Amino acid sequence: MSPLPTHPLPATQRLFFALWPTALAAAGLARAGKRLHEVCGGRRTRKETIHLTLVFLGDVEVGRIDELLELAGDIAAPPFRLDLGQYGWWPHNRIVWAAPDGMPAELAELVDALRERLAGAGFRFDAKPFVPHVTLLRKAVCKASPLAAAPVAWRVRDFVLVRSASNAAGAAYEVIGRWPLARSAAAR
Ligand code: ATP
Ligand code: MG
16 A cells, blocks of 8 residues: 655746756856856856746646647747847846847847747746846845956857756756757747
């Protein structure tokens, strides 16, 4: 006779869509983080976890994840180049970030396409205006902002769905879906 499970599986998972950097871009961003850490202190984002959030979903019912994977797979959007040359600090959440020099149209369109499909399917998500940024330091304190660090060129070729399971050691992320951006595609 099998005992009743003492730790039932959670009914929801914390999810977000993101861009995950290429090894080259991650290395450049980690270098920038190291440089800015010397100025502002705080806790550096580990190179393996550096990302740019596209849409934050928060808790999603496990039973709806397949629907999410399908919806993302229906998106046709082209690859693009992201030039991260802006660095700064937000005092309200003490984050030091890297941001693109300008918003590439392809990035805005990718986020719009995701939001539109998510809303259409009845998913809830953070609907604040999209402010593209890569968190490099947390709990940082800088004397000034903007900050200076070497720019990073990132060739964005895909987007991902990530499961976030934070524990005492910090956020643990697991990529649970990945979709290529196709040159022939125009974001719809
Ligand atoms: P932790 O919260 O454990 O410190 P984390 O912030 O990296 O770690 P999550 O809170 O799961 O992990 O967030 C995952 C990503 O989504 C991060 O890039 C985070 O900045 C972003 N994010 C979290 N909450 C929101 C929100 N309400 N709106 C927009 N983006 C969010
Ligand atoms: Mg968080």
